[in-house]
Amino acid sequence: MSLRPASRLPQRFNRPVSRRTQRLVARRHAVPLRNRLAVRWRRWVHATRRGAVNWRTSIIRWSAITLAALILLAVGIVAFSPIGQVEEIRVSRSDPRLDIEEVQQELAPVFGRSLVTVSGREIRSLLEQRIMDIRSVTVTKHYPSQLFVRVDLTPLVARARVLAPGEENLPPQGSGATLTFVTGRGTFAMVPPGYSGGASLPLIDLVDWGIRPEPGSPILSQDLLERMQQAVDTLQTQFGQPVKRRVAFIRAQEFHLSVEKVSLWFDVRSPLEEQLLRYRMFLRSVGLSEVKEYVDLRLADRVIYR
Numbered sequence: 001m002s003l004r005p006a007s008r009l010p011q012r013f014n015r016p017v018s019r020r021t022q023r024l025v026a027r028r029h030a031v032p033l034r035n036r037l038a039v040r041w042r043r044w045v046h047a048t049r050r051g052a053v054n055w056r057t058s059i060i061r062w063s064a065i066t067l068a069a070l071i072l073l074a075v076g077i078v079a080f081s082p083i084g085q086v087e088e089i090r091v092s093r094s095d096p097r098l099d100i101e102e103v104q105q106e107l108a109p110v111f112g113r114s115l116v117t118v119s120g121r122e123i124r125s126l127l128e129q130r131i132m133d134i135r136s137v138t139v140t141k142h143y144p145s146q147l148f149v150r151v152d153l154t155p156l157v158a159r160a161r162v163l164a165p166g167e168e169n170l171p172p173q174g175s176g177a178t179l180t181f182v183t184g185r186g187t188f189a190m191v192p193p194g195y196s197g198g199a200s201l202p203l204i205d206l207v208d209w210g211i212r213p214e215p216g217s218p219i220l221s222q223d224l225l226e227r228m229q230q231a232v233d234t235l236q237t238q239f240g241q242p243v244k245r246r247v248a249f250i251r252a253q254e255f256h257l258s259v260e261k262v263s264l265w266f267d268v269r270s271p272l273e274e275q276l277l278r279y280r281m282f283l284r285s286v287g288l289s290e291v292k293e294y295v296d297l298r299l300a301d302r303v304i305y306r
Contacts, residue, residue: 084115087145095153097191098131103151106130115141123149132216133187154183157225158246159203162213186220188213202232208249219250227272228255234276235259239283254298263294270300278303 089107091100106126110118120139128134133154140148160180181189181198191198206219213219228246235241235257245258254267266275275297282295282303296304 084144086110086113086115086118086147089147089149092148092150093153094150096195097153097189098151102130103127103149107149110147115143115145115147118147127151130216132218133183133185133189154185154187156181156189156198156201157184157229158182159198159201160188160206160213160219161203162206162209180215182220182225184222184225186218186222186225188215188217188219190215202246204228205245205247206250207247208251210251213250220248221253221268224248224253224255224268227266227268228257230272231255231257231264231266231276235264239280256294260288262288262291265294265296265298267298270298274300 089104089110091103091107093100106129107123109126110123118139118141120137123139124134124137127137131151131153134151135154136152138150138152140150142148158181160182162180179191179193179195181191181201182204183189204220206213209219228248232243232246235243239259241259243257243259245256247256247258247263249255252267253269254265256263256265258264264279266272278297279295282297282305286305288295291305293306
């Protein structure tokens with residue numbers, strides 16, 4: 001059953017309240033000042049916290065909007081503005097063999113591109129298409145538009161003399177000042193006039209070539225170079241026989257080392273240790289005094305000499 005809505009009592013039913021009664025009621029139901037202050041303090045703290053939360057939410061929201069706008073602006077500048085594009089490429093070298101003008105020509109496709117999108121791997125790939133004996137490439141970006149490239153080449157390991165057919169017996173001293181070299185990767189290299197960095201390197205005569213070697217082309221394998229140097233060191237240290245001449249046969253993949261007017265023939269098909277062991281046994285059984293021209297150590301079951 002629903003109740004009737006509340007309403008004030010008619011005035012005729014109101015009883016008069018004396019001042020004394022009012023003071024008594026106020027004294028019994030009054031809230032102490034300390035409690036009123038505590039309630040107001042709690043209300044103020046709650047309102048402050050709620051306001052701080054709202055401010056923090058607003059700051060985070062506007063910060064996110066500002067950051068997104070800055071990112072979009074940066075992407076737009078990089079993609080559509082000339083600011084940030086490669087306008088200058090500086091090349092430094094550690095070896096005078098490197099032609100700086102040639103490097104800049106190979107890097108011509110990079111000009112006008114965004115500096116952010118250019119990578120060191122791409123720069124090295126462009127250079128290796130033309131320069132075969134690159135050892136390392138270091139790329140440094142200087143914003144907004146400069147690119148610094150440092151190119152280090154594979155070091156030279158020997159001087160090279162390309163002999164035509166029939167010149168195999170040409171004496172080493174007749175070559176004069178050679179400007180052709182072999183790098184550690186077996187690449188044929190040329191140096192500018194006046195280069196003195198390879199004067200102390202050993203001389204290798206290159207024979208048995210099908211096409212005359214061109215600068216930058218691979219001519220000898222690293223395995224052959226390493227075996228040749230190991231054989232030279234072993235003959236010097238263990239046999240007491242310094243090598244006077246080195247001849248490399250490009251197509252046959254073998255090399256001849258001259259010691260005491262005798263040529264020792266090696267190849268890369270069989271282990272070098274076995275060939276040196278055959279040479280040691282040959283010295284014990286026959287000796288170099290019986291040899292007039294060469295000792296062939298390439299065969300597995302015999303040693304041929306003349």
